[in-house]
Amino acid sequence: xxxxxxxxxxxxxxxxxxxxxxxxxxxxxxxxxxxxxxxxxxxxxxxxxxxxxxxxxxxxxxxxxxxxxxxxxxxxxxxxxxxxxxxxxxxxxxxxxxxxxxxxxxxxxxxxxxxxxxxxxxxxxxxxxxxxxxxxxxxxxxxxxxxxxxxxxxxxxxxxxxxxxxxxxxxxxxxxxxxxxxxxxxxxxxxxxxxxxxxxxxxxxxxxxxxxxxxxxxxxxxxxxxxxxxxxxxxxxxxxxxxxxxxxxxxxxxxxxxxxxxxxxxxxxxxxxxxx
Amino acid sequence: xxxxxxxxxxxxxxxxxxxxxxxxxxxxxxxxxxxxxxxxxxxxxxxxxxxxxxxxxxxxxxxxxxxxxxxxxxxxxxxxxxxxxxxxxxxxxxxxxxxxxxxxxxxxxxxxxxxxxxxxxxxxxxxxxxxxxxxxxxxxxxxxxxxxxxxxxxxxxxxxxxxxxxxxxxxxxxxxxxxxxxxxxxxxxxxxxxxxxxxxxxxxxxxxxxxxxxxxxxxxxxxxxxxxxxxxxxxxxxxxxxxxxxxxxxxxxxxxxxxxxxxxxxxxxxxxxxxxxxxxxxxxxxxxxxxxxxxxxxxxxxxxxxxxxxxxxxxxxxxxxxxxxxxxxxxxxxx
Numbered sequence: 001x002x003x004x005x006x007x008x009x010x011x012x013x014x015x016x017x018x019x020x021x022x023x024x025x026x027x028x029x030x031x032x033x034x035x036x037x038x039x040x041x042x043x044x045x046x047x048x049x050x051x052x053x054x055x056x057x058x059x060x061x062x063x064x065x066x067x068x069x070x071x072x073x074x075x076x077x078x079x080x081x082x083x084x085x086x087x088x089x090x091x092x093x094x095x096x097x098x099x100x101x102x103x104x105x106x107x108x109x110x111x112x113x114x115x116x117x118x119x120x121x122x123x124x125x126x127x128x129x130x131x132x133x134x135x136x137x138x139x140x141x142x143x144x145x146x147x148x149x150x151x152x153x154x155x156x157x158x159x160x161x162x163x164x165x166x167x168x169x170x171x172x173x174x175x176x177x178x179x180x181x182x183x184x185x186x187x188x189x190x191x192x193x194x195x196x197x198x199x200x201x202x203x204x205x206x207x208x209x210x211x212x213x214x215x216x217x218x219x220x221x222x223x224x225x226x227x228x229x230x231x232x233x234x235x236x237x238x239x240x241x242x243x244x245x246x247x248x249x250x251x252x253x254x255x256x257x258x259x260x261x262x263x264x265x266x267x268x269x270x271x272x273x274x275x276x
Numbered sequence: 277x278x279x280x281x282x283x284x285x286x287x288x289x290x291x292x293x294x295x296x297x298x299x300x301x302x303x304x305x306x307x308x309x310x311x312x313x314x315x316x317x318x319x320x321x322x323x324x325x326x327x328x329x330x331x332x333x334x335x336x337x338x339x340x341x342x343x344x345x346x347x348x349x350x351x352x353x354x355x356x357x358x359x360x361x362x363x364x365x366x367x368x369x370x371x372x373x374x375x376x377x378x379x380x381x382x383x384x385x386x387x388x389x390x391x392x393x394x395x396x397x398x399x400x401x402x403x404x405x406x407x408x409x410x411x412x413x414x415x416x417x418x419x420x421x422x423x424x425x426x427x428x429x430x431x432x433x434x435x436x437x438x439x440x441x442x443x444x445x446x447x448x449x450x451x452x453x454x455x456x457x458x459x460x461x462x463x464x465x466x467x468x469x470x471x472x473x474x475x476x477x478x479x480x481x482x483x484x485x486x487x488x489x490x491x492x493x494x495x496x497x498x499x500x501x502x503x504x505x506x507x508x509x510x511x512x513x514x515x516x517x518x519x520x521x522x523x524x525x526x527x528x529x530x531x532x533x534x535x536x537x538x539x540x541x542x543x544x545x546x547x548x549x550x551x552x553x554x555x556x557x558x559x560x561x562x563x564x565x566x567x568x569x570x571x572x573x574x575x576x577x578x579x580x581x582x583x584x585x586x587x588x589x590x591x592x593x594x595x596x597x598x599x600x601x602x603x604x605x606x607x608x609x610x611x
Binding site: 026027033034038105106108110114275 | 329330331332350351353354356358360361362365369373376377378380382383425
């Protein structure tokens with residue numbers, strides 16, 4: 001250790017202005033640096049939706065022959081599902097990263113700083129949005145190569161992307177909250193199980209009109225069904241010019257807003273309780 | 277209200293049924309290096325976590341840098357620097373990136389960020405390694421970076437939780453020197469350690485903590501003087517322990533020795549050793565090993581708690597040589 005010839009002027013607390021935006025952006029940068037330096041951790045979120053899209057659209061091609069199925073292209077149906085799963089995986093993946101930070105003590109360093117607690121959540125969630133956007137681009141490219149065709153132009157992609165961002169935000173909030181509560185890998189199992197159960201008890205695989213019994217009831221009341229309707233709004237019902245309409249989109253937008261807000265509040269409250 | 281930078285009053289922390297900290301009272305004065313000495317699990321880290329706003333006290337109160345750790349946690353955080361037990365550093369980032377992150381979280385103006393980071397990197401001798409990922413750093417380098425991170429906002433109070441645990445002797449000496457330098461510059465330092473030598477070397481005052489309670493507090497010299505007599509340590513056959521203790525007790529108070537050893541505080545000083553040996557011989561006690569120790573903090577600890585400081589003998593001496601390996605991965609258990 002050496003002696004310093006010149007020193008920065010002595011800082012006072014009034015010199016230090018930690019803003020939520022500045023701290024959040026720095027945490028976004030950290031998230032992206034980690035993604036770039038540990039691509040293997042990001043790879044599943046990227047590969048899984050493409051793999052699901054390929055396998056589901058091939059395996060369940062016959063679904064398109066069902067009466068009332070809203071498209072004759074199975075890839076148009078399953079591409080938004082693949083993207084939604086990848087987004088959910090990216091979201092809960094944030095919970096896994098947080099568990100790692102909690103276990104190795106890095107999160108203590110963040111908590112000991114005087115920055116706003118909200119920035120400790122917003123920053124990582126924004127980094128997840130960027131990752132999800134990358135996933136979406138890859139899925140759209142792969143889907144197009146496999147024959148997916150939008151029915152409403154650019155808005156088809158926008159709707160799917162908004163739904164993906166929404167699902168990742170819900171997954172991230174939920175994942176962060178559980179990580180704060182459990183503070184170890186026990187939280188990881190609950191994160192995955194709960195998110196994927198919620199997704200599959202919706203119209204993830206088949207439309208509501210071909211479901212029967214308890215599954216139909218569960219899917220009908222599951223708000224994620226509305227998000228899938230938004231995600232697929234520009235990919236199905238090619239012959240119905242009104243399909244991509246506010247009427248088909250608002251339910252998904254409301255579901256995203258309500259569930260994201262609840263998940264975010266749950267995460268923030270769990271963070272505030274972490275020192276108890 | 278006290279103006280001391282660290283004041284704790286009857287600080288208590290429970291984890292379920294376990295009482296980790298059982299009513300600690302502390303007053304650390306400005307410019308002091310205060311040592312918190314105790315074995316693993318004594319409650320040192322829990323106390324530090326409460327004082328650094330990471331853990332809410334079950335009861336009692338504490339003020340750090342003049343602010344309440346519960347109701348004014350943000351102001352406390354602005355005024356303290358903390359290096360926790362395991363250097364909590366993201367291994368994927370570089371030293372420079374971590375300093376930039378830390379600086380922004382503490383609201384260091386962008387115009388000063390680069391200069392401050394470079395200054396700290398130079399100070400801890402990591403300028404050349406600044407653009408390397410932390411996963412390639414040795415344990416000593418990580419600790420130095422951890423220290424630099426805790427100093428980014430020029431805190432007036434610095435908490436160091438077992439800063440040299442696991443370090444080789446050279447790295448320990450380097451860190452000790454930096455702590456002394458920071459203290460000379462006016463920083464109040466609270467240091468937890470399980471190493472007697474570290475507490476003895478660095479601390480102006482020491483509190484000995486065991487089972488969540490402070491059992492002794494004072495200047496190292498005063499604490500050692502309070503034990504008084506030097507300790508005679510002997511080893512003998514296990515079947516002769518009773519006989520040996522009977523002889524030893526006639527020369528002073530029996531003191532717990534290290535594993536299998538017997539100890540006595542010699543009332544009459546070191547000059548009595550010859551007499552003790554003669555009496556043991558007369559009693560038919562076969563002495564395998566004998567040594568006399570001037571009072572140490574370990575004696576203070578033993579006298580206060582009835583047992584020796586766990587792990588104290590395992591601490592690498594600053595005079596030893598040791599190799600240090602890069603640490604690829606480290607996990608922290610819950611305290």
